[in-house]
Amino acid sequence: MVIVMAPDASSADIDAVVDLVATAGGEAYVTRGVSRTIIGLVGDVRHFETLDLRALPGVSDVLRISAPYKLVSRENNAERSLVTVRGVPIGPGYTTVIAGPCAVETPEQTLQAARMAADAGASLLRGGAYKPRTSPYAFQGLGEAGLKVLSDVRDETGLPVVTEVVDAADVELVASYADMLQIGTRNMQNFALLQAAGEAGKPVLLKRGMNATIEEWLMAAEYIAQRGNLDIVLCERGIRTFEKATRNTLDISAVPVAQDLSHLPVIVDPSHSGGKRSLVLPLSRAALAVGADGVIVDVHPRPETALCDGPQALVESDLAELRDAAQTHAALLGRTLAEAPVPAAV
Amino acid sequence: MVIVMAPDASSADIDAVVDLVATAGGEAYVTRGVSRTIIGLVGDVRHFETLDLRALPGVSDVLRISAPYKLVSRENNAERSLVTVRGVPIGPGYTTVIAGPCAVETPEQTLQAARMAADAGASLLRGGAYKPRTSPYAFQGLGEAGLKVLSDVRDETGLPVVTEVVDAADVELVASYADMLQIGTRNMQNFALLQAAGEAGKPVLLKRGMNATIEEWLMAAEYIAQRGNLDIVLCERGIRTFEKATRNTLDISAVPVAQDLSHLPVIVDPSHSGGKRSLVLPLSRAALAVGADGVIVDVHPRPETALCDGPQALVESDLAELRDAAQTHAALLGRTLAEAPVPAAV
Amino acid sequence: MVIVMAPDASSADIDAVVDLVATAGGEAYVTRGVSRTIIGLVGDVRHFETLDLRALPGVSDVLRISAPYKLVSRENNAERSLVTVRGVPIGPGYTTVIAGPCAVETPEQTLQAARMAADAGASLLRGGAYKPRTSPYAFQGLGEAGLKVLSDVRDETGLPVVTEVVDAADVELVASYADMLQIGTRNMQNFALLQAAGEAGKPVLLKRGMNATIEEWLMAAEYIAQRGNLDIVLCERGIRTFEKATRNTLDISAVPVAQDLSHLPVIVDPSHSGGKRSLVLPLSRAALAVGADGVIVDVHPRPETALCDGPQALVESDLAELRDAAQTHAALLGRTLAEAPVPAAV
Amino acid sequence: MVIVMAPDASSADIDAVVDLVATAGGEAYVTRGVSRTIIGLVGDVRHFETLDLRALPGVSDVLRISAPYKLVSRENNAERSLVTVRGVPIGPGYTTVIAGPCAVETPEQTLQAARMAADAGASLLRGGAYKPRTSPYAFQGLGEAGLKVLSDVRDETGLPVVTEVVDAADVELVASYADMLQIGTRNMQNFALLQAAGEAGKPVLLKRGMNATIEEWLMAAEYIAQRGNLDIVLCERGIRTFEKATRNTLDISAVPVAQDLSHLPVIVDPSHSGGKRSLVLPLSRAALAVGADGVIVDVHPRPETALCDGPQALVESDLAELRDAAQTHAALLGRTLAEAPVPAAV
Known part of the structure; x- marks a missing residue:
């Protein structure tokens, strides 16, 4: 599961996500890109589904992972990277x-x-x-x-x-x-x-x-x-x-x-x-x-x-x-x- | 074993090689190239070794096969074929x-x-x-x-x-x-x-x-x-x-x-x-x-x-x-x- | 496509199937087993579908091939063969x-x-x-x-x-x-x-x-x-x-x-x-x-x-x-x- | 290169080998088996060859490695291990x-x-x-x-x-x-x-x-x-x-x-x-x-x-x-x- 933060999300917003995930027994890894921050969750996905992550401030999107690789996939990043x-x-x-x-x-x-x-x-x-x-x-x-x-x-x-x-x-x-x-x-x-x-x-x-x-x-x-x-x-x-x-x-x-x-x-x-x-x-x-x-x-x-x-x-x-x-x-x-x-x- | 015929070898020369190989229980396959004819021998190579193939008229060379493929090898044909x-x-x-x-x-x-x-x-x-x-x-x-x-x-x-x-x-x-x-x-x-x-x-x-x-x-x-x-x-x-x-x-x-x-x-x-x-x-x-x-x-x-x-x-x-x-x-x-x-x- | 003949199908019944398939541009291969005869069709399956094969005398079943192999599959032959x-x-x-x-x-x-x-x-x-x-x-x-x-x-x-x-x-x-x-x-x-x-x-x-x-x-x-x-x-x-x-x-x-x-x-x-x-x-x-x-x-x-x-x-x-x-x-x-x-x- | 120590080699003997190897820029790894100790040398083998390892006290044999694996090879250990x-x-x-x-x-x-x-x-x-x-x-x-x-x-x-x-x-x-x-x-x-x-x-x-x-x-x-x-x-x-x-x-x-x-x-x-x-x-x-x-x-x-x-x-x-x-x-x-x-x- 991947959480996409809004461009204007604050550090406190990001921390709140990480903390909530931790309470559900998971780990949250923060990837800070040029335009936005992505948080990848590791752990049992069934536990994360019970959390209301979308309701947190600064959260723009919560993506279920369909492709086995998500951050490196071209699916959501049509432009090739330099x-x-x-x-x-x-x-x-x-x-x-x-x-x-x-x-x-x-x-x-x-x-x-x-x-x-x-x-x-x-x-x-x-x-x-x-x-x-x-x-x-x-x-x-x-x-x-x-x-x-x-x-x-x-x-x-x-x-x-x-x-x-x-x-x-x-x-x-x-x-x-x-x-x-x-x-x-x-x-x-x-x-x-x-x-x-x-x-x-x-x-x-x-x-x-x-x-x-x-x-x-x-x-x-x-x-x-x-x-x-x-x-x-x-x-x-x-x-x-x-x-x-x-x-x-x-x-x-x-x-x-x-x-x-x-x-x-x-x-x-x-x-x-x-x-x-x-x-x-x-x-x-x-x-x-x-x-x-x-x-x-x-x-x-x-x-x-x-x-x-x-x-x-x-x-x-x-x-x-x-x-x-x-x-x-x-x-x-x-x-x-x-x-x-x-x-x-x- | 491969027999290379001289450029001026006659058909009779070639036939003589084929016949001699047949007497030793082998088969001889004749490959007529642009400049010279090659005869590949099939059968038990130990039988062929007892034949005095070099002494036959029109025979230019008798090659023991070192590379497993001979006629298509570049070893004896340095120039690539068209x-x-x-x-x-x-x-x-x-x-x-x-x-x-x-x-x-x-x-x-x-x-x-x-x-x-x-x-x-x-x-x-x-x-x-x-x-x-x-x-x-x-x-x-x-x-x-x-x-x-x-x-x-x-x-x-x-x-x-x-x-x-x-x-x-x-x-x-x-x-x-x-x-x-x-x-x-x-x-x-x-x-x-x-x-x-x-x-x-x-x-x-x-x-x-x-x-x-x-x-x-x-x-x-x-x-x-x-x-x-x-x-x-x-x-x-x-x-x-x-x-x-x-x-x-x-x-x-x-x-x-x-x-x-x-x-x-x-x-x-x-x-x-x-x-x-x-x-x-x-x-x-x-x-x-x-x-x-x-x-x-x-x-x-x-x-x-x-x-x-x-x-x-x-x-x-x-x-x-x-x-x-x-x-x-x-x-x-x-x-x-x-x-x-x-x-x-x- | 495979046609399964009834146990009492006659040679004439089988011939009729083969002939009809031929008119559709296909070939029919007859496999006579111990208890029944199977006819495998080769050719464009779309042509065979227009034929009313089930209506022919002696035809017990017409099977669309789901498994890629049919006659040797265990699907329709649960008992292993001797x-x-x-x-x-x-x-x-x-x-x-x-x-x-x-x-x-x-x-x-x-x-x-x-x-x-x-x-x-x-x-x-x-x-x-x-x-x-x-x-x-x-x-x-x-x-x-x-x-x-x-x-x-x-x-x-x-x-x-x-x-x-x-x-x-x-x-x-x-x-x-x-x-x-x-x-x-x-x-x-x-x-x-x-x-x-x-x-x-x-x-x-x-x-x-x-x-x-x-x-x-x-x-x-x-x-x-x-x-x-x-x-x-x-x-x-x-x-x-x-x-x-x-x-x-x-x-x-x-x-x-x-x-x-x-x-x-x-x-x-x-x-x-x-x-x-x-x-x-x-x-x-x-x-x-x-x-x-x-x-x-x-x-x-x-x-x-x-x-x-x-x-x-x-x-x-x-x-x-x-x-x-x-x-x-x-x-x-x-x-x-x-x-x-x-x-x-x- | 592997050094086999004599059954009665002392700890000091082993240390002496390790030290000498270190002076040649190598590393020596000591494997203590039930009956004898083996020392495997890591580094540039050409440097080790200049050392007179056989002359050291307690050294029984110095083996050049012919098989690529030595300690686990059956070559020098005919009996399978438990x-x-x-x-x-x-x-x-x-x-x-x-x-x-x-x-x-x-x-x-x-x-x-x-x-x-x-x-x-x-x-x-x-x-x-x-x-x-x-x-x-x-x-x-x-x-x-x-x-x-x-x-x-x-x-x-x-x-x-x-x-x-x-x-x-x-x-x-x-x-x-x-x-x-x-x-x-x-x-x-x-x-x-x-x-x-x-x-x-x-x-x-x-x-x-x-x-x-x-x-x-x-x-x-x-x-x-x-x-x-x-x-x-x-x-x-x-x-x-x-x-x-x-x-x-x-x-x-x-x-x-x-x-x-x-x-x-x-x-x-x-x-x-x-x-x-x-x-x-x-x-x-x-x-x-x-x-x-x-x-x-x-x-x-x-x-x-x-x-x-x-x-x-x-x-x-x-x-x-x-x-x-x-x-x-x-x-x-x-x-x-x-x-x-x-x-x-x-």
């Missing part, structure tokens, strides 16, 4: 390239990769300080030291930072360094993490679970939205199928399907889906042509020494081609290639 | 649109759909006279009457005809009307049908099985090639996964992967993969951008009355957009939009 | 073991394998003379020579023969040797083959397509049934999933689900699903415990030299354990272990 | 039934369900206080209040408690009430949670991810083991496939495969895989027949009012049949049906 990451737009009207190393290894490698990212047309820097790895014996990332490297490289290049968080307990720390929190494919249904990210006050990049239906992906986004954060960007990164010629099967159709069901921006990760450098450029073109709002790709100055996913990283000689593809497809679709807030020092 | 269907090219340098109704229902509907196809930039007409249907109670196609309709419409519009054959026993009949034989997803491993198509003297459009790996798809093509027919076009049409938001999951990565492994042209069917009209144009753009040699789409003058797959057919108002997309992406990639041999009478 | 293969029962009350070599290689190997089958508790002999292989260069079976071997071994051991047919054109020939026709996983939607098998007058073992839903499997059975043959046994043999630790994923739940939806017997192939000898016995036990009407397993006197699927064949030392498991689980479930019609000469 | 949950054995020689409500709703419902569990032959009580739900608007469980209910019901019935934990931050709290921690399918790769569970000092029930390969499942177990906890029970609960007739596809083959690769006990959840009450008993029989060390099933006094997964819960009239099946299959396989430590007060 999410801004430290000034960099992702969404309608823009084509946004995010690039960087799979993992932060050293300050030098990260800075080099960031300059490669800028050369590839990227306006945002990706890079992992916390790496969820199938094996406990694999490199797990540098942790906070990696976050500091990313922060330094942002100062040097002007590229805002997108980085993954893997545990609810780390959200506050990661959010203190990052401009956008990434939630990875294995954590798409880590609900505690989604809720913590929803309360962190930073935009969230939500990767699709490799086994998740599009509906479950939108429900995961709803977990974030319901805690008050609608600055969510969806990222299709390939699903698990019987085909083993690629690391995962990029579900290119998921882009128009998700854009039709939700108002949130949708981007594509061609690096993790294809798993091979030679597929990254063709899949990036496909993603942009199908209407994705951007792509996120791995780049690495020396993939052969990468501690993580080297075989799928683009190298120096690929960068101009990616930038050209992004510009060409942006122009074809009447979009603008998003730029970094401060010109990158390349 | 297949020509009654003058219409499919392959490198061209972007080819194939369009038409899912099923031939009436002469009028088929003619109208063919004119729609031409408006959409198509140079080949698709249409089913034999329809493999999950239910024995569903419309199964008009059979030979449908082939006659297609033939008449070709005369009227100039568009060569691509049509499906579902039984080895029908191959000769269908080939007498059609310009290109289509083998559907459910028959990708109907080996008797593949072999019959390999002997029919017409180009073959081989759809990927909805559960087939890319390697199995190429092995199916090898069955056709091995019977002497290398005029094969591969068609990615979606695979079966857990995701039910689309009819099938279009495996867009299969296009560059198959083009890398095989010299055969690869096209995409966005209609049967997406299963929804609204997805056909975005997926067509993705297919062309990823480097597909063409697309094959359903069009229907009145989808609401279609006997088969109406919801995925493009309608009148979509045609110009498909043609524009084909032209734009052809130009972007330095390709030419293929044209019908005789200008279609639209 | 299929008899040259005197050997498969279905309720019995546990039936089918065993033999994957492929017929030589008379000696086949006879030895048949004796192994009898030792394992089998009452039916399986063995392939026509092998559908992914590669055109793999051993394709001995063809008619293999059928003769199977027939000779049946004479010697008393075990009726189950063998695969892969092309509609071969059905008559195979049916002249075999006691039961097997349709393999790759041909589950080879509709011409299903229809030919439906007219061959022999029971049919229908393997589930490795990518087929249970509903599609039952629809494939309906294709056979609709041509007049209800002696169909369904065989679950594993589906294709992302998991690669086994050759296929045995869908053990499909047994009770299919038995609930259809009156046809359901058996399990643990050899092709597991793909490893060590899994055959545990999976056979699971199949019998879940309620399968039988199992079909590969045995081979010398798996290391097998021309096909050696790694999954049971060997001499496994046989007693399989027979014991079959007897134990039959007893647990109040079933009788089916026996060969003439005691096998072992 | 895990004990407050006196209830799970593993070789025993058949263990775990039963209870999907979610704790009220003290009365939980007590009733526990008594049903005991009637069904269960020696452990399952029940969720924290429920990971696809939708943020669905009932999320009672939290700590639910844990208290479970604890009270344990006091009343003698059944030790298995309950799910969904966030690393809750592990300590849940472990203070529960006898065994359950990690659910969506959290199988929530590595922070796995590590926290590994340090909690309670046995862990690790459900297979619905999209996880068997290898990934064992790697997830390795994350727990590596933090010092080898009391892990694996639970197969169905994987996600294209088939929609069941909630998930129970991968019955995973039981013998996992038992062959790992020394850990393996049980089956037939309730969440089948998703239907009518499938629970057949699938339980299949699980026990294939060799599973136990089953975990949902029971509910009034499934029609259940707040979670009612349709799959067994009811009163099913209990005797489950207990009989467990006893029969235990006897067949020479196992003993595990009993609750204190006779349940039913």
Whole structure:
């Protein structure tokens, strides 16, 4: 159940709703949007139905949830949303390239990769300080030291930072360094993490679970939205199928399907889906042509020494081609290639 | 095992190879290419190894098969192949649109759909006279009457005809009307049908099985090639996964992967993969951008009355957009939009 | 649409129905059961609705098809069916073991394998003379020579023969040797083959397509049934999933689900699903415990030299354990272990 | 890399290893087993190779990891392990039934369900206080209040408690009430949670991810083991496939495969895989027949009012049949049906 507050509802009005819901054994999560505030109720819906919520001051509407996801649905938000990451737009009207190393290894490698990212047309820097790895014996990332490297490289290049968080307990720390929190494919249904990210006050990049239906992906986004954060960007990164010629099967159709069901921006990760450098450029073109709002790709100055996913990283000689593809497809679709807030020092 | 004949090998030389293989209990299939003849051996390879095949006149090379598919592999044919269907090219340098109704229902509907196809930039007409249907109670196609309709419409519009054959026993009949034989997803491993198509003297459009790996798809093509027919076009049409938001999951990565492994042209069917009209144009753009040699789409003058797959057919108002997309992406990639041999009478 | 004839309907009554349907442009397929005859109509159902079929003499009922499969559905046949293969029962009350070599290689190997089958508790002999292989260069079976071997071994051991047919054109020939026709996983939607098998007058073992839903499997059975043959046994043999630790994923739940939806017997192939000898016995036990009407397993006197699927064949030392498991689980479930019609000469 | 300490190694010896690893920038996790201590190293393996670990006092062996999972592999632990949950054995020689409500709703419902569990032959009580739900608007469980209910019901019935934990931050709290921690399918790769569970000092029930390969499942177990906890029970609960007739596809083959690769006990959840009450008993029989060390099933006094997964819960009239099946299959396989430590007060 969702309560839509009137534009002129006061804080006291909102508090009154929250308190009433609490008396019925529920929890009320307040989402403050630009024009109005939405309160999502969690708990047994049968208890809420006995409350006379419409009669409270400042309440504009009480919606029974028909679609399983409500706040992220396009049903009540026909216009697609634009999410801004430290000034960099992702969404309608823009084509946004995010690039960087799979993992932060050293300050030098990260800075080099960031300059490669800028050369590839990227306006945002990706890079992992916390790496969820199938094996406990694999490199797990540098942790906070990696976050500091990313922060330094942002100062040097002007590229805002997108980085993954893997545990609810780390959200506050990661959010203190990052401009956008990434939630990875294995954590798409880590609900505690989604809720913590929803309360962190930073935009969230939500990767699709490799086994998740599009509906479950939108429900995961709803977990974030319901805690008050609608600055969510969806990222299709390939699903698990019987085909083993690629690391995962990029579900290119998921882009128009998700854009039709939700108002949130949708981007594509061609690096993790294809798993091979030679597929990254063709899949990036496909993603942009199908209407994705951007792509996120791995780049690495020396993939052969990468501690993580080297075989799928683009190298120096690929960068101009990616930038050209992004510009060409942006122009074809009447979009603008998003730029970094401060010109990158390349 | 594959025997490559010298360019100047005589028919008698070829016969001598075939006879020797027969004495060892094997079968030899002769594939006459433009520049040279290849003989594929079937049977127990251990028996063939005892034969001194290299010593026979006209034999240029004897290749042990390392890749599981040999004749269709790009390993020994670095240059990608161009297949020509009654003058219409499919392959490198061209972007080819194939369009038409899912099923031939009436002469009028088929003619109208063919004119729609031409408006959409198509140079080949698709249409089913034999329809493999999950239910024995569903419309199964008009059979030979449908082939006659297609033939008449070709005369009227100039568009060569691509049509499906579902039984080895029908191959000769269908080939007498059609310009290109289509083998559907459910028959990708109907080996008797593949072999019959390999002997029919017409180009073959081989759809990927909805559960087939890319390697199995190429092995199916090898069955056709091995019977002497290398005029094969591969068609990615979606695979079966857990995701039910689309009819099938279009495996867009299969296009560059198959083009890398095989010299055969690869096209995409966005209609049967997406299963929804609204997805056909975005997926067509993705297919062309990823480097597909063409697309094959359903069009229907009145989808609401279609006997088969109406919801995925493009309608009148979509045609110009498909043609524009084909032209734009052809130009972007330095390709030419293929044209019908005789200008279609639209 | 299905027409149920009265128990005392004459041949002339049946002919009259068939003729009337033909005038409406449809085809009528007559299924003569033990107690009554059923006529399935194929063609445009809208045309049939204008006919006054109920008014014809001998017509007991005219059923609109609500379930997609009708003749094989349990809806109108609450009692599960018993299929008899040259005197050997498969279905309720019995546990039936089918065993033999994957492929017929030589008379000696086949006879030895048949004796192994009898030792394992089998009452039916399986063995392939026509092998559908992914590669055109793999051993394709001995063809008619293999059928003769199977027939000779049946004479010697008393075990009726189950063998695969892969092309509609071969059905008559195979049916002249075999006691039961097997349709393999790759041909589950080879509709011409299903229809030919439906007219061959022999029971049919229908393997589930490795990518087929249970509903599609039952629809494939309906294709056979609709041509007049209800002696169909369904065989679950594993589906294709992302998991690669086994050759296929045995869908053990499909047994009770299919038995609930259809009156046809359901058996399990643990050899092709597991793909490893060590899994055959545990999976056979699971199949019998879940309620399968039988199992079909590969045995081979010398798996290391097998021309096909050696790694999954049971060997001499496994046989007693399989027979014991079959007897134990039959007893647990109040079933009788089916026996060969003439005691096998072992 | 794994360091095996000698049986007589002292605490100081172990500390010395840990300290040396720390100087190389790594982390060392100590696993104290019954007979010897194992130290798993995390970090860049190339740094560890420069250390002379074998020369340290008390070090018996230094193993390079060849199998991706080491501590849970059967390679170095040929004998299968027995895990004990407050006196209830799970593993070789025993058949263990775990039963209870999907979610704790009220003290009365939980007590009733526990008594049903005991009637069904269960020696452990399952029940969720924290429920990971696809939708943020669905009932999320009672939290700590639910844990208290479970604890009270344990006091009343003698059944030790298995309950799910969904966030690393809750592990300590849940472990203070529960006898065994359950990690659910969506959290199988929530590595922070796995590590926290590994340090909690309670046995862990690790459900297979619905999209996880068997290898990934064992790697997830390795994350727990590596933090010092080898009391892990694996639970197969169905994987996600294209088939929609069941909630998930129970991968019955995973039981013998996992038992062959790992020394850990393996049980089956037939309730969440089948998703239907009518499938629970057949699938339980299949699980026990294939060799599973136990089953975990949902029971509910009034499934029609259940707040979670009612349709799959067994009811009163099913209990005797489950207990009989467990006893029969235990006897067949020479196992003993595990009993609750204190006779349940039913």
